[in-house]
Amino acid sequence: MSKHLTKRAVDYSKWYNELVVKADLAENSAVRGCMVIKPYGFAIWEKMQAELDRMFKETGHQNAYFPLFVPKSLFEAEEKNAEGFAKECAVVTHYRLQNDPEKEGKLRVDPEAKLEEELVVRPTSEAIIWNTYKGWIQSYRDLPLLINQWANVVRWEMRTRLFLRTAEFLWQEGHTAHATKSEAITEAKQMQDVYAEFAESFMAMPVVKGVKSDSERFAGAEDTYTIEALMQDGKALQAGTSHFLGQNFAEAFDVKFTSKEGKQEYVWATSWGVSTRLIGGLIMTHSDDNGLVLPPKLAPIQVVIVPIYKGEEQLEAISEKVNVLVKDLRKKGISVKFDNRDTFRPGAKFAEYELKGVPVRIAIGNRDLENGTLEIARRDTFEKQTINQEDVISYVENLLEDIQKNLFQKAIDYRKEYTTVVSDFKEFKKAIKKGGFVSAHWDGTEETEDRIKEYTKATIRCIPNDAKEEVGVCVLTGKPSSKRVLFAKAY
Amino acid sequence: MSKHLTKRAVDYSKWYNELVVKADLAENSAVRGCMVIKPYGFAIWEKMQAELDRMFKETGHQNAYFPLFVPKSLFEAEEKNAEGFAKECAVVTHYRLQNDPEKEGKLRVDPEAKLEEELVVRPTSEAIIWNTYKGWIQSYRDLPLLINQWANVVRWEMRTRLFLRTAEFLWQEGHTAHATKSEAITEAKQMQDVYAEFAESFMAMPVVKGVKSDSERFAGAEDTYTIEALMQDGKALQAGTSHFLGQNFAEAFDVKFTSKEGKQEYVWATSWGVSTRLIGGLIMTHSDDNGLVLPPKLAPIQVVIVPIYKGEEQLEAISEKVNVLVKDLRKKGISVKFDNRDTFRPGAKFAEYELKGVPVRIAIGNRDLENGTLEIARRDTFEKQTINQEDVISYVENLLEDIQKNLFQKAIDYRKEYTTVVSDFKEFKKAIKKGGFVSAHWDGTEETEDRIKEYTKATIRCIPNDAKEEVGVCVLTGKPSSKRVLFAKAY
Structure with missing residues (x-):
């Protein structure tokens, strides 16, 4: 294996894959789509974990641990969530192997050891956690419930890439319960802020904070708050999401509390997560043709x-x-x-x-x-x-301080260069072809979103939190629009 | 639910189960045999992790992460290990659920999404890790390889108890590779020492260091070094094990290295682990009829x-x-x-x-x-x-210092009171009935071990590291023996 990397300008994707392996960060394993995170890569993840964990605790959260498996019936309980994840999950159907009577030295699934109910390896834990919260929440005194979990999850992705999209990945998932809607929304937004602060201050990776459009929203959420970063190849990376779940899971799992006034009410929920995908974002924000470039605050060796x-x-x-x-x-x-x-x-x-x-x-x-x-x-x-x-x-x-600042500033400058404000579809297409974020008016319909995606492969990354109210017309349909949204091709 | 616990003298097992739930440490989940570790219980685990992780790093180890799944064929490669774990594992056979055409709103396994090769949810990771090490080890320069992983594992236990025996549990597993046999043995013994130091200095739980008899040894190991603690009900708890694996896994996965002299040789291996079971040991070492008693060094709130x-x-x-x-x-x-x-x-x-x-x-x-x-x-x-x-x-x-010391001293005193040295089988049976460790001569055969277990339910916990050579006769058979071993009923 050559020590030199393919140049980014030649083939960015190949450069990325080579870098991850040659810098000893991770490699593919014998299990389709699952990676091995090597010690050097894992040390970066440990640094990320330590900072995030501190930030979660400073905002009042505690860690806990919930089962790896979700019984199929719980998975079915919240319809949208089930739909969103059922198509790509690992299913445990048996609990024993036995010696294969036909092939010596080989094992086979023991047909007698079939589970009565199949178990899904968690793709996310809302179902198992809300089924548990039912037993934990009776009164307003039990709220808010502010819990985080560091865990592995599995989504049966067909096309995988180290860190960016793997069948198994490591993440944290926060799951909180609140007495009021406004408190839950405040929590979801707070965690978006925590993620943004982590991305910018530690990863030196600038992010846009915004809210997802209906079609990009998390299955089962009422609103998804996101942080979106821009990679060196002009593609956006969704780096972390925080969801206001409304009362969807409380209703699905019948989680009610007695309010101060003595009334029975459904609780309000949030969930939020970031994953080992962040390492992919870190790589594609700073690294160069010579290899990895790490911000000092997350470098295992400074x-x-x-x-x-x-x-x-x-x-x-x-x-x-x-x-x-x-x-x-x-x-x-x-x-x-x-x-x-x-x-x-x-x-x-x-x-x-x-x-x-x-x-x-x-x-x-x-x-x-x-x-x-x-x-x-x-x-x-x-x-x-x-x-x-x-x-x-x-x-x-x-x-070290200077390097940290310089990396952030370079990334800010890059993003500025690759953020284009457009007023019609011709400009839009040109800007998408150049790469980067494209700020454009949109008529608010899913149909338009789909058509734009079809024509350009670009999707709405978010409606930025700081988008101003302004009079405009949709770049595609010419219908009225009051806010610009951010488009990009995305990982 | 009453706030009072069942008294230990009335029903120790019931006391334990009630304590774990009422002190907010853990509870059973909707998944058979899997527990939810609640925030207060998890905070204890985090304290344990932090200390152990520091000790592992001080002895030169790095963390990494390997896949949750082990393809069946890798599982088959090391025969003894496969035999030891095949009977109790969760098997993934499919990768998709779909809407059940016969029951609206229900999901079923998609029959078209059957895996070509079944995946075992790791009960331990030797197979997947040694299959990976094959690519990492070429030369003596790559050795020693000193890696640890914090992970969840699954063993399909039929009778489970919170923390002590659960289908899914959290643990760490160290997996090291060495150029020489003696270096690997030194490593395995070093980790036994690390575990003992942790148990005594942080958990205030005295342990006996020893080696397992053939029948109690880890599947695939040449020697298993153990730390054994004594619980308040007179039963022993295996609290941590460190295995010298010889060249078994290197041979099974063909992991060779070029020595300084230019020869191709199989590497030597160890593995070692402790788990959330330690929390069960902590509880049963110190707690009383009023509830949990925590040593200050591991108390989330001091x-x-x-x-x-x-x-x-x-x-x-x-x-x-x-x-x-x-x-x-x-x-x-x-x-x-x-x-x-x-x-x-x-x-x-x-x-x-x-x-x-x-x-x-x-x-x-x-x-x-x-x-x-x-x-x-x-x-x-x-x-x-x-x-x-x-x-x-x-x-x-x-x-705080005084409490830490006092708890350890009380546990030492208890163990002294419940360790009986016997010279014949009548004394042996009486001592086992009393409870605690029984130090006895044994003729070294598995047959005698089995018979003693059958008569008394006691097993050999270990051959203590500090056992002196002495002339004696086996308590059961009267055959010659040169060392006393430690028997007890065990968890």
Whole structure:
């Protein structure tokens, strides 16, 4: 396998697939559509989890765990949700294998071990959770119920891509119950804000906050709030969604509470989730033809130190210096790796950490020891600087902050360049062909949405939260419209 | 549902089941044998995870994630492992539901969506992981490979009990690959030590470290190292196991490496795991007839503060004092809850936190404000103390340490009382009847083990690591034996 990646301009999709594998993030497994998340990729997910989990807890949520399986009958209870997911789920029908009487050494499903009721491997957990909430909620004192779950889910996707669309993926799903409609809506919007804050401050990935059109809405929801990011190839990525579920699940599972006034009422619900798909978004926001580029706040290794030496003695002298440096950097909360392997040359190490997106690389050689210097290179711009050893800690601290900011600003600039405001369908088609977000008036009908998709492959990503009321006409039908919506081709 | 628990002396098993539900730890779900882990129970698991994960990383391990499903053919590859797990697994045979043409609003398995090869929901991941390692290991430079996974697994148990034995459970599974046999054995033993250290220092649960007899060994292992704890009802609990797998999986999945000398060799393997079963062990080590008792190091809430007041004004004055106290305690890393709900009386709150095992309870009333005092009660001994407000921080810090130590010492004392050294089968039977560990000579045969189990229901828990060589005769057969082993009835 070549170390070089296909260039993005040549084949973006191929570049992505190669990068994920070569940077040791993930690979396909022996199970169709399921991935193996390798340690380096998983370390990014752990960093994401830690920040999100902290943010969820700061907003009053607690974690819990619900079963992997959903009995078919529960799955049927909420009609729209069942319709939305029934077509793509893994179904457990038996609970035992036995030795195959016809083929020695082989196993077969034991025909006597058929389940009375089939179990669906959760594609999402509303059904099993709301069936449980029925037992937890009696009175207004039990509300709000603010729960999150970190879990694996399975959706039997036919065309899969590492991180972006896999049969099994990891995610978190929040499921909350409230006494009033307005409180539930506030919660759903709050979680959209939490996701946006995480995407921008940690992933350095700008997002548009908005609400989904009817056809793009989550099955079973009354409103779906989304954050939409723009990838380097001009396609949008839905990065996280938060749903106001109304009373749909409360009605389907008969979850009522006694209000302060003593009345029996159905509770109001939300659910919200982000998944390992975010890693795909992270890659396609920042990385380049040389490999992964990671924002410092989510980089498993923020600084790598590579010694340049000939022979044991030089390595020892360098190591003595570096060990102190490593300690000092760690004291500042910076994650550092000192790569003193003698099985690889410095050049090979440089290439490896470039491919893996380590934000800062420090090289130190014999001459540096003599001069009291170090060479510091940043991954995002490839700039190199020789600095004095006594300045290294504050230099690195500032550099990490600077890289984080620079990546965000670059992504903001890119999005600005690739967001086009159009007034007719000719402009619309041209803008979609260029790539990126297209801001256009739309007459509000599903029919128009479908036709636009048919003509251009673009869909409505969202009606942005900050869309202004303005008088306009639909780009396709010329019918009146009061707000611009955001179109794009999407992952 | 009564707030009082069945007394342990009356029905230990009933007490356990009631405690788990009433203390809000877990409950049975709509899926046979699968539990819902409630927020309070899950918070304990999160504390356990955080400590274990830190210990794994300190010993050089990284986390990764492998698929939930294992194709049947991989499952067949390692014969003993397949035999050990095939009888109790969930099998996915189809990938789609469809509307049932015969029953409106119902779903059925789509007969056209049958998988070519059935997928087993992982009961453990050796097969899928070793099939993956084949691609990751070529040279001695790739070794050791030290990986851990936090995951859910499914074993189709017929008789389940919350935390102790459930169809789905959460666990971690370490899977490592090594160049030499001795390195793999050292790794397996190291993880046994890590588990023992965790059990004793954090769970305050003393354990015996030992090796399993042939019949109790993990399917596919050459040696199983175990930690065995003693529950309050005299039954043993296998709390964690670490397996030296020899080259069994490397051979089954053809995982070879080029040694430094340029030879092709099979790698050596270990695997090791602990699960949510530990929460069952925690409960049955410390709790009492009043409810849960938690060691401070794993308590989600270490200190609860309950205000005793009449009217808004008093509550305000108390809250002002308490808010400062909460801040100061948190600065020390102590997790505190100030329960100022006005929907419950102090007595009800006291009962709730007793049931939930919060280690330290602070009550503060109007008179305390006047006197500059507080009342501090400890959960483990029910002792109460009135102390001056200025002493509270250091008092609580010491108290938490003291409770942690006291719980461990009590458990050590209990185990000492319930460990009996016997020299003949009459004594053996008497000791097993009393309950606890029984240290006895055994002739080393599976046949004798089986007969002893048949007569007494006791099994060999382990051959303790610290068992001395001594001349003796088997309690059952009178045949020569050189070491005592530990018997007990077990969960």
